[in-house]
Amino acid sequence: MKMTNRWNSFIYRLWAPIYDSTVNRIFMPGRKRAMDLLNLQRGEKVLLLGVGTGADLPLLPDGVDVTGIDLSPEMLAKARRKATLRLRSGLLAIKLIQGDAQTLLVDEASFDAVILNLILSVIPDGHACLKSAMRALKPGGRAVIF
Numbered sequence: 187m188k189m190t191n192r193w194n195s196f197i198y199r200l201w202a203p204i205y206d207s208t209v210n211r212i213f214m215p216g217r218k219r220a221m222d223l224l225n226l227q228r229g230e231k232v233l234l235l236g237v238g239t240g241a242d243l244p245l246l247p248d249g250v251d252v253t254g255i256d257l258s259p260e261m262l263a264k265a266r267r268k269a270t271l272r273l274r275s276g277l278l279a280i281k282l283i284q285g286d287a288q289t290l291l292v293d294e295a296s297f298d299a300v301i302l303n304l305i306l307s308v309i310p311d312g313h314a315c316l317k318s319a320m321r322a323l324k325p326g327g328r329a330v331i332f
Contacts (some may be wrong), residue, residue, distance in 0.1 A: 236305030
């Protein structure tokens with residue numbers, strides 16, 4: 187089946203209630219490895235494209251400023267709950283945006299790091315998503331793809 191935003195909206199509405207207890211459990215080791223490779227530092231600005239239920243939020247170090255983007259309002263609702271917990275425990279800031287990661291929804295060259303965990307294989311145009319991610323990075327910024 188060809189990926190479309192309409193299809194993804196439908197599928198992730200269904201996945202949202204069970205994603206963390208099913209699919210995410212399988213992928214958690216890869217998420218942890220991606221985060222280790224990124225080596226985020228206090229004060230850095232981080233963009234999470236396809237933030238989903240916020241599964242990466244507990245893995246982020248304290249003191250980073252996070253912006254997460256996702257198409258699914260149901261997945262973002264789950265991420266908002268995790269964001270509230272993380273803000274209480276030491277993250278600098280978390281901003282969640284509902285939108286299409288295939289388009290640049292943030293300022294160009296404004297992030298120290300971009301995380302693309304489990305998005306490029308499910309978004310309709312992975313190339314457009316990657317291009318947006320690279321435009322969001324500051325010169326010398328880092329990106330990790332899982």
